[in-house]
Amino acid sequence: MPKRVDHGQRRAHIIEALVRVAAAEGLHAVTMRAVAAEAGMSLNLVQYYFDTKAQLMHAALERLEQQSHARWSARLARLPQPVTPQVFVETFLAEALPTDEESRAFHLVWTSYAVLAMTDPELAAQPFVEGPNRLERQLTAVLQQARDESxxxxxxxxxxxxxxxxxxxxxxxxxxxxxxxxxEAATRILHAHLDRLFDPGE
Structure with missing residues (x-):
């Protein structure tokens, strides 16, 4: 009986290989061949799952965003309840800082993608800004509620x-x-701004 292939797992393995290459050498160094070598797969197999490098890079961004959201949710779940609006926002924005290996990889890949998209029409055509737009809408809703209830x-x-x-x-x-x-210095700057924003005397 032939071995059953988990296509989702293979796609995830390829994406993780891209992130490792990008984190080590920069996104400009990412090629389909380099990703295939890092993943221990043939180039044809990588191209079976992702037709183009742009498609693979966009899939990597989506996966990194999902992982970032999962880390944020885990941070929030560990906090004492109920969570104040300021602590909620601080936890939300903590994911925007590269404080460990995973978050550093996320921000490095996303920032590099944004720079490359400025001059690459194929990358720019991908809706990679929807993630930041979604975060902005979510943060706006939290701030609006905090403002209305204050x-x-x-x-x-x-x-x-x-x-x-x-x-x-x-x-x-x-x-x-x-x-x-x-x-740590970046976190202090962010907290100082939030202290002023949520100052009850303001």
Whole structure:
């Protein structure tokens, strides 16, 4: 009886190989042949699951986003309940900082993809910004609820603050990736901003 193939597992194995190559050498160094070698597969087998490098790279982004969301959910589940809006947002944005090997790989691949997409029409055609858009909508909803339920007079706009926070977090994440500052310093900067945002006296 022929061995049954788990296609989902094979796709995941190929994607993980891409992430390892990208994390070690940069996304510009990723080729279908390099991914095949890292995965221990033939090039034809990789191309059976992913027709083009752009398709493979987009699949990798989707998987990394799912893993990032799972890490965030796990962080949230470990917190004492009920979770305050500020702690919820802090936990949410902590995933935007490359503080360990997994989150570093995620941010390195995503940032590299965004840079390559600026000059590669095939990559730019992929809807890779939907992930960040989804995060921004989710963060906006949390901030809006916190603003509406606060006894303090909060004059800030939830959508504007959500964009501001995500931009700050991603900028700090990039500064960690390039060695401008450490993860702890970036986390302190982020917390300081949130302390001002949620200051009950504001």
């Amino acid at each position: 006894a303090a007079d909060r004059s800030w706009d939830a959508a504007t603050e959500a964009a501001h926070l995500l931009t700050l977090a991603h900028g700090l994440g990039t500064s960690v990736l390039v060695g401008q500052r450490g993860a």
